[in-house]
Amino acid sequence: MPATKKKLEDRAAVIKALGHPSRLLIAESLMKGEMCVCDLKDLVGADMSTVSKHLTLMREAGVLNCEKRGLNIYYSLACDCLGDFLRCVDRLACGGKKTTCC
Amino acid sequence: MPATKKKLEDRAAVIKALGHPSRLLIAESLMKGEMCVCDLKDLVGADMSTVSKHLTLMREAGVLNCEKRGLNIYYSLACDCLGDFLRCVDRLACGGKKTTCC
DNA sequence: CATCTATTTGGCGAAATAGCCAAATAAAGC
DNA sequence: GCTTTATTTGGCTATTTCGCCAAATAGATG
Numbered sequence: 001m002p003a004t005k006k007k008l009e010d011r012a013a014v015i016k017a018l019g020h021p022s023r024l025l026i027a028e029s030l031m032k033g034e035m036c037v038c039d040l041k042d043l044v045g046a047d048m049s050t051v052s053k054h055l056t057l058m059r060e061a062g063v064l065n066c067e068k069r070g071l072n073i074y075y076s077l078a079c080d081c082l083g084d085f086l087r088c089v090d091r092l093a094c095g096g097k098k099t100t101c102c
Numbered sequence: 103m104p105a106t107k108k109k110l111e112d113r114a115a116v117i118k119a120l121g122h123p124s125r126l127l128i129a130e131s132l133m134k135g136e137m138c139v140c141d142l143k144d145l146v147g148a149d150m151s152t153v154s155k156h157l158t159l160m161r162e163a164g165v166l167n168c169e170k171r172g173l174n175i176y177y178s179l180a181c182d183c184l185g186d187f188l189r190c191v192d193r194l195a196c197g198g199k200k201t202t203c204c
Numbered sequence: 205c206a207t208c209t210a211t212t213t214g215g216c217g218a219a220a221t222a223g224c225c226a227a228a229t230a231a232a233g234c
Numbered sequence: 235g236c237t238t239t240a241t242t243t244g245g246c247t248a249t250t251t252c253g254c255c256a257a258a259t260a261g262a263t264g
Contacts, residue, residue, distance in 0.1 A: 003130065008123040010195045011188075015121035020222090021110040024117070028105065037241060050223050052242055062197040071232065071240050078197055081190035086113075088183035093112040095164040095180055122252090139211060152253050154212055173210050173262065 017061035018085075022046060023054050026075075027063070027082060034067075034076035119163035120187075124148060125156050128177075129165070129184060136169075136178035 003011070018027055022044045029035060029043055037055065041048045055075055058064040063082075066075045105113070120129055124146045131137060131145055139157065143150045157177055160166040165184075168177045 003127070005123070007195075008126055011191050012121050012123045012126050014191050014194045015117055015126070019114050019117035019121040021107070021114045022222095024110055024114050025105065038239095046222095047224055048241075049225080049243080053222085056242080062194045068231090068241095071230090071238095073241065079190065079194050081186075081193060084183075084186050085190045088181065088187045089113050089116050091183060092116045092164045092181050093109075140209095148252095149254055150211070151213080151255080154210095155253085158212075170211095170261090173208095173260090175211065 013061045014063060017058045017063045020054070022051070023058060026051075026054065026058070027077065028086065030064070030075060030077045031082060031086075034074040036072035036074050038072070040075070115163045116165060119160045119165045122156070124153070125160060128153075128156065128160070129179065130188065132166070132177060132179045133184060133188075136176040138174040138176050140174070142177065 018024055025044060026040055029040070035043075037048065037052060040055070041051045044051050044054075055064065055066070059066060059075075063078055064075050065078050066073050068074075120126055127146060128142055131142070137145075139150065139154060142157070143153045146153050146156075157166065157168070161168060161177075165180055166177050167180050168175050170176075
Protein backbone atom coordinates (compact mmCIF):
# COMPACT_ATOMS: atom_id res chain seq x y z
CA MET A 1 0.00 0.00 0.00
CA PRO A 2 1.16 3.55 -0.57
CA ALA A 3 2.35 5.26 2.57
CA THR A 4 -0.40 7.20 4.32
CA LYS A 5 -0.25 10.96 4.39
CA LYS A 6 0.64 10.94 8.07
CA LYS A 7 3.44 8.44 7.57
CA LEU A 8 4.85 10.51 4.73
CA GLU A 9 4.79 13.60 6.90
CA ASP A 10 6.50 11.87 9.80
CA ARG A 11 9.25 10.60 7.53
CA ALA A 12 9.60 13.97 5.88
CA ALA A 13 9.96 15.51 9.34
CA VAL A 14 12.84 13.14 10.10
CA ILE A 15 14.54 14.10 6.88
CA LYS A 16 13.86 17.79 7.35
CA ALA A 17 15.42 17.56 10.78
CA LEU A 18 18.70 16.74 9.02
CA GLY A 19 18.27 19.01 6.01
CA HIS A 20 19.86 22.14 7.37
CA PRO A 21 23.59 22.89 7.45
CA SER A 22 23.73 23.53 11.20
CA ARG A 23 21.64 20.50 12.03
CA LEU A 24 23.67 18.32 9.70
CA LEU A 25 26.85 19.51 11.39
CA ILE A 26 25.31 18.69 14.75
CA ALA A 27 24.32 15.21 13.61
CA GLU A 28 27.77 14.51 12.18
CA SER A 29 29.46 15.67 15.36
CA LEU A 30 27.19 13.57 17.52
CA MET A 31 28.31 10.47 15.62
CA LYS A 32 31.49 10.70 17.70
CA GLY A 33 29.51 10.84 20.92
CA GLU A 34 27.10 12.91 22.97
CA MET A 35 27.55 16.65 23.49
CA CYS A 36 25.88 19.28 25.62
CA VAL A 37 24.15 22.33 24.23
CA CYS A 38 26.94 24.78 25.03
CA ASP A 39 29.47 22.60 23.20
CA LEU A 40 27.14 22.46 20.20
CA LYS A 41 26.66 26.21 20.39
CA ASP A 42 30.43 26.68 20.05
CA LEU A 43 30.50 24.16 17.21
CA VAL A 44 27.72 25.79 15.24
CA GLY A 45 28.61 29.36 16.13
CA ALA A 46 25.05 30.61 16.53
CA ASP A 47 23.05 31.95 19.41
CA MET A 48 22.39 29.37 22.08
CA SER A 49 18.65 29.82 21.70
CA THR A 50 18.94 29.09 17.99
CA VAL A 51 20.90 25.92 18.66
CA SER A 52 18.41 24.91 21.31
CA LYS A 53 15.58 25.25 18.82
CA HIS A 54 17.43 23.12 16.28
CA LEU A 55 17.94 20.47 18.94
CA THR A 56 14.30 20.51 19.99
CA LEU A 57 13.21 20.11 16.39
CA MET A 58 15.58 17.17 15.90
CA ARG A 59 14.46 15.54 19.12
CA GLU A 60 10.79 15.91 18.26
CA ALA A 61 11.42 14.39 14.84
CA GLY A 62 12.94 11.38 16.59
CA VAL A 63 16.51 11.92 15.48
CA LEU A 64 18.05 12.79 18.84
CA ASN A 65 17.82 11.66 22.43
CA CYS A 66 18.77 13.79 25.38
CA GLU A 67 19.61 13.27 29.00
CA LYS A 68 20.15 15.73 31.78
CA ARG A 69 23.15 15.32 34.03
CA GLY A 70 23.99 18.07 36.49
CA LEU A 71 23.41 21.43 34.88
CA ASN A 72 23.97 20.17 31.35
CA ILE A 73 21.75 18.43 28.88
CA TYR A 74 23.53 15.93 26.70
CA TYR A 75 22.23 15.17 23.23
CA SER A 76 23.00 12.03 21.29
CA LEU A 77 21.91 10.32 18.07
CA ALA A 78 18.81 8.19 18.35
CA CYS A 79 20.00 5.72 15.74
CA ASP A 80 23.37 4.55 14.51
CA CYS A 81 22.09 4.04 10.99
CA LEU A 82 22.86 7.71 10.38
CA GLY A 83 26.28 6.67 9.17
CA ASP A 84 24.88 4.89 6.13
CA PHE A 85 22.40 7.68 5.69
CA LEU A 86 25.13 10.29 5.43
CA ARG A 87 27.25 8.10 3.18
CA CYS A 88 24.37 7.94 0.73
CA VAL A 89 23.89 11.69 0.95
CA ASP A 90 27.56 12.17 0.20
CA ARG A 91 27.38 9.97 -2.87
CA LEU A 92 24.43 11.94 -4.16
CA ALA A 93 25.94 15.32 -3.32
CA CYS A 94 29.16 14.38 -5.10
CA GLY A 95 27.22 13.32 -8.17
CA GLY A 96 27.04 16.99 -8.98
CA LYS A 97 24.06 18.96 -10.12
CA LYS A 98 22.49 18.22 -13.42
CA THR A 99 21.61 21.75 -14.38
CA THR A 100 19.73 20.90 -17.48
CA CYS A 101 17.67 17.94 -18.39
CA CYS A 102 18.48 16.67 -21.82
CA MET B 103 38.61 17.89 9.14
CA PRO B 104 35.15 19.30 9.72
CA ALA B 105 33.07 19.53 6.58
CA THR B 106 33.37 22.90 4.88
CA LYS B 107 30.42 25.22 4.83
CA LYS B 108 29.88 24.57 1.13
CA LYS B 109 29.96 20.81 1.59
CA LEU B 110 27.47 21.06 4.42
CA GLU B 111 25.15 23.12 2.27
CA ASP B 112 25.38 20.71 -0.65
CA ARG B 113 24.56 17.78 1.58
CA ALA B 114 21.76 19.69 3.24
CA ALA B 115 20.36 20.43 -0.22
CA VAL B 116 20.32 16.71 -1.03
CA ILE B 117 18.52 15.97 2.20
CA LYS B 118 16.11 18.85 1.77
CA ALA B 119 15.28 17.53 -1.68
CA LEU B 120 13.80 14.49 0.08
CA GLY B 121 12.37 16.26 3.11
CA HIS B 122 8.92 17.05 1.81
CA PRO B 123 5.93 14.67 1.74
CA SER B 124 5.34 15.00 -2.00
CA ARG B 125 9.01 14.66 -2.87
CA LEU B 126 9.39 11.69 -0.56
CA LEU B 127 6.41 10.04 -2.22
CA ILE B 128 7.99 10.71 -5.60
CA ALA B 129 11.30 9.21 -4.50
CA GLU B 130 9.63 6.12 -3.08
CA SER B 131 7.64 5.59 -6.23
CA LEU B 132 10.68 5.99 -8.44
CA MET B 133 12.35 3.14 -6.58
CA LYS B 134 10.10 0.87 -8.64
CA GLY B 135 11.22 2.49 -11.88
CA GLU B 136 11.18 5.68 -13.90
CA MET B 137 8.03 7.73 -14.36
CA CYS B 138 7.08 10.74 -16.46
CA VAL B 139 5.84 14.02 -15.05
CA CYS B 140 2.19 13.47 -15.80
CA ASP B 141 2.23 10.11 -14.00
CA LEU B 142 3.87 11.77 -11.02
CA LYS B 143 1.31 14.56 -11.14
CA ASP B 144 -1.47 11.96 -10.80
CA LEU B 145 0.44 10.26 -8.01
CA VAL B 146 1.00 13.41 -6.00
CA GLY B 147 -2.30 15.03 -6.84
CA ALA B 148 -0.99 18.56 -7.23
CA ASP B 149 -0.76 20.99 -10.08
CA MET B 150 1.64 19.86 -12.80
CA SER B 151 3.69 23.01 -12.38
CA THR B 152 4.07 22.28 -8.70
CA VAL B 153 5.26 18.76 -9.42
CA SER B 154 7.62 20.03 -12.06
CA LYS B 155 9.19 22.38 -9.56
CA HIS B 156 9.65 19.58 -7.07
CA LEU B 157 11.34 17.53 -9.77
CA THR B 158 13.62 20.35 -10.82
CA LEU B 159 14.68 20.89 -7.23
CA MET B 160 15.41 17.18 -6.78
CA ARG B 161 17.33 17.02 -10.04
CA GLU B 162 19.43 20.06 -9.16
CA ALA B 163 20.22 18.58 -5.77
CA GLY B 164 21.52 15.49 -7.58
CA VAL B 165 18.82 13.10 -6.44
CA LEU B 166 17.14 12.51 -9.78
CA ASN B 167 18.12 11.98 -13.39
CA CYS B 168 15.86 12.65 -16.31
CA GLU B 169 15.67 11.69 -19.93
CA LYS B 170 13.41 12.89 -22.67
CA ARG B 171 11.76 10.34 -24.95
CA GLY B 172 9.09 11.48 -27.35
CA LEU B 173 6.91 14.07 -25.72
CA ASN B 174 7.57 12.84 -22.20
CA ILE B 175 10.36 13.39 -19.75
CA TYR B 176 11.12 10.39 -17.60
CA TYR B 177 12.57 10.87 -14.14
CA SER B 178 14.52 8.24 -12.22
CA LEU B 179 16.54 7.97 -9.03
CA ALA B 180 20.18 8.97 -9.34
CA CYS B 181 21.32 6.45 -6.77
CA ASP B 182 20.09 3.10 -5.56
CA CYS B 183 21.35 3.75 -2.04
CA LEU B 184 18.07 5.53 -1.42
CA GLY B 185 16.65 2.22 -0.23
CA ASP B 186 18.92 2.12 2.81
CA PHE B 187 18.38 5.81 3.28
CA LEU B 188 14.63 5.40 3.55
CA ARG B 189 14.94 2.35 5.76
CA CYS B 190 16.93 4.43 8.21
CA VAL B 191 14.36 7.20 8.04
CA ASP B 192 11.65 4.70 8.80
CA ARG B 193 13.46 3.40 11.85
CA LEU B 194 13.86 6.92 13.17
CA ALA B 195 10.29 7.94 12.38
CA CYS B 196 8.95 4.86 14.10
CA GLY B 197 11.00 5.62 17.19
CA GLY B 198 8.27 8.06 18.06
CA LYS B 199 8.68 11.61 19.19
CA LYS B 200 10.25 12.29 22.52
CA THR B 201 8.13 15.25 23.47
CA THR B 202 9.98 16.11 26.61
CA CYS B 203 13.56 15.75 27.52
CA CYS B 204 14.01 14.38 30.99
C1' DC C 205 3.40 25.95 -40.92
C1' DA C 206 -0.40 25.33 -37.48
C1' DT C 207 -1.60 22.71 -33.76
C1' DC C 208 -1.56 19.71 -29.99
C1' DT C 209 0.67 17.74 -25.93
C1' DA C 210 4.03 17.58 -22.16
C1' DT C 211 6.68 20.26 -19.49
C1' DT C 212 8.91 24.38 -17.54
C1' DT C 213 9.06 29.24 -16.04
C1' DG C 214 7.54 33.60 -13.91
C1' DG C 215 4.91 35.72 -10.64
C1' DC C 216 2.28 36.20 -6.68
C1' DG C 217 0.20 35.59 -1.94
C1' DA C 218 0.20 32.52 1.99
C1' DA C 219 2.54 29.75 5.10
C1' DA C 220 6.63 27.91 7.24
C1' DT C 221 11.36 28.50 8.79
C1' DA C 222 15.55 30.87 10.71
C1' DG C 223 17.89 33.54 13.91
C1' DC C 224 18.35 37.09 17.23
C1' DC C 225 17.05 39.19 21.75
C1' DA C 226 14.98 39.24 26.14
C1' DA C 227 12.58 36.80 29.57
C1' DA C 228 11.47 32.45 31.92
C1' DT C 229 12.77 28.03 34.00
C1' DA C 230 15.47 24.61 36.49
C1' DA C 231 18.81 22.76 39.03
C1' DA C 232 23.40 23.54 41.68
C1' DG C 233 26.13 25.74 45.15
C1' DC C 234 26.88 28.98 48.55
C1' DG D 235 16.83 31.69 50.11
C1' DC D 236 19.84 34.13 46.75
C1' DT D 237 22.99 33.61 42.92
C1' DT D 238 25.00 31.45 39.18
C1' DT D 239 24.97 28.48 35.23
C1' DA D 240 22.69 25.89 31.44
C1' DT D 241 18.90 25.62 28.76
C1' DT D 242 14.31 26.63 26.87
C1' DT D 243 10.47 29.68 25.48
C1' DG D 244 8.17 33.73 23.51
C1' DG D 245 8.18 37.24 20.37
C1' DC D 246 9.61 39.63 16.50
C1' DT D 247 11.39 40.35 11.63
C1' DA D 248 13.50 38.67 7.54
C1' DT D 249 13.96 35.04 4.45
C1' DT D 250 12.60 30.93 2.25
C1' DT D 251 9.40 27.64 0.69
C1' DC D 252 4.88 26.15 -1.22
C1' DG D 253 1.31 25.85 -4.52
C1' DC D 254 -1.63 27.81 -7.70
C1' DC D 255 -2.38 30.33 -12.14
C1' DA D 256 -1.14 32.04 -16.53
C1' DA D 257 2.23 32.33 -20.01
C1' DA D 258 6.26 30.43 -22.40
C1' DT D 259 8.85 26.65 -24.50
C1' DA D 260 9.87 22.33 -27.04
C1' DG D 261 8.86 18.61 -29.75
C1' DA D 262 5.66 15.69 -32.33
C1' DT D 263 2.16 15.29 -35.74
C1' DG D 264 -0.90 16.52 -39.29
